Amino acid sequence: MHESFVSNPSFFKLDATLKKIKNYWQKNFDARGLAITVDQWLVIENLYKHKRITHNELAKLTSKDITTVSRIVELLVRKELVERQGSTDDRRKVFLQLTPEGVSKYKEVRPLVLEMRETGWKNLTEGDFQEMTRILDVIYSNIP
Amino acid sequence: MHESFVSNPSFFKLDATLKKIKNYWQKNFDARGLAITVDQWLVIENLYKHKRITHNELAKLTSKDITTVSRIVELLVRKELVERQGSTDDRRKVFLQLTPEGVSKYKEVRPLVLEMRETGWKNLTEGDFQEMTRILDVIYSNIP
DNA sequence: TAGCAATAGTTGCTATGGCAACTATCTATA
DNA sequence: TATAGATAGTTGCCATAGCAACTATTGCTA
Numbered sequence: 001m002h003e004s005f006v007s008n009p010s011f012f013k014l015d016a017t018l019k020k021i022k023n024y025w026q027k028n029f030d031a032r033g034l035a036i037t038v039d040q041w042l043v044i045e046n047l048y049k050h051k052r053i054t055h056n057e058l059a060k061l062t063s064k065d066i067t068t069v070s071r072i073v074e075l076l077v078r079k080e081l082v083e084r085q086g087s088t089d090d091r092r093k094v095f096l097q098l099t100p101e102g103v104s105k106y107k108e109v110r111p112l113v114l115e116m117r118e119t120g121w122k123n124l125t126e127g128d129f130q131e132m133t134r135i136l137d138v139i140y141s142n143i144p
Numbered sequence: 145m146h147e148s149f150v151s152n153p154s155f156f157k158l159d160a161t162l163k164k165i166k167n168y169w170q171k172n173f174d175a176r177g178l179a180i181t182v183d184q185w186l187v188i189e190n191l192y193k194h195k196r197i198t199h200n201e202l203a204k205l206t207s208k209d210i211t212t213v214s215r216i217v218e219l220l221v222r223k224e225l226v227e228r229q230g231s232t233d234d235r236r237k238v239f240l241q242l243t244p245e246g247v248s249k250y251k252e253v254r255p256l257v258l259e260m261r262e263t264g265w266k267n268l269t270e271g272d273f274q275e276m277t278r279i280l281d282v283i284y285s286n287i288p
Numbered sequence: 289t290a291g292c293a294a295t296a297g298t299t300g301c302t303a304t305g306g307c308a309a310c311t312a313t314c315t316a317t318a
Numbered sequence: 319t320a321t322a323g324a325t326a327g328t329t330g331c332c333a334t335a336g337c338a339a340c341t342a343t344t345g346c347t348a
Binding site: 184211235 | 333
């Protein structure tokens with residue numbers, strides 16, 4: 001273990017980069033009047049891909065606390081982008097899915113998201129992407 | 145630009161990894177009764193390194209919004225780890241520095257931080273660290 | 289030098305994040 | 319089958335994040 005590993009603030013650069021990305025995304029969302037947050041987008045994206053899932057499943061997919069998911073869903077329900085359906089099998093469970101407006105919102109936002117992802121990865125190669133993914137995965141698995 | 149660049153949620157893995165790191169750090173802080181948060185630690189670390197700086201300078205060093213810095217400082221002042229000193233040259237400015245208790249807190253927490261950084265970088269090389277740093281720097285500079 | 293723009297910092301508001309405590313429901317088992 | 323434990327989700331609390339609006343001060347310039 002070399003000095004740079006321990007002297008360098010390990011999470012600081014991650015934090016700074018992530019904040020810059022989220023800020024950039026949010027400003028673009030706002031500039032286009034999309035009326036959603038970046039985390040709300042993440043939820044919408046997952047509901048589009050997985051159709052009909054519970055809060056718990058959504059929490060795992062988004063790496064969010066279930067309480068946070070619960071609150072984001074509440075905001076999206078108020079915006080009429082998501083609807084809740086109580087399960088009949090297990091009355092504790094609530095299934096979530098996009099409303100038609102939610103699906104429209106997904107399709108409206110998606111091209112901008114692709115564009116912003118390209119902007120972030122400019123000047124980087126496919127190999128860089130894989131390296132980063134690999135390293136983040138190792139860090140993730142290192143932590144108990 | 146290959147498909148993986150645009151199909152893969154670019155910030156999601158960063159976000160998930162960062163949350164895992166912060167959680168792990170916070171649990172260790174709490175388990176040892178250190179009575180600070182991870183972000184408060186970042187502020188203490190910067191005040192230890194830079195001695196006597198303003199809110200604005202601290203905000204730049206920590207990549208935090210000045211409002212957030214202002215609030216974290218308030219919490220640290222209440223804990224008597226940080227003290228404020230109004231500038232005489234420019235009465236808008238407030239200089240911040242660690243109290244003796246703040247310096248003690250730094251020295252108490254520092255070994256644990258080094259340990260946790262090593263845990264995060266386990267199974268990774270110096271080269272991996274540099275790769276990650278390079279890639280994050282490019283992403284950061286890509287974003288307007 | 290009067291007044292306006294810029295700067296330093298604070299406060300209010302809303303959203304996300306995590307923990308603890310809570311309700312409601314379901315499952316397992318004595 | 320009564321009950322204890324597990325599970326799904328919500329709510330309260332506090333911390334961080336960012337924006338807008340605000341006060342106080344300073345610097346610039348007409």
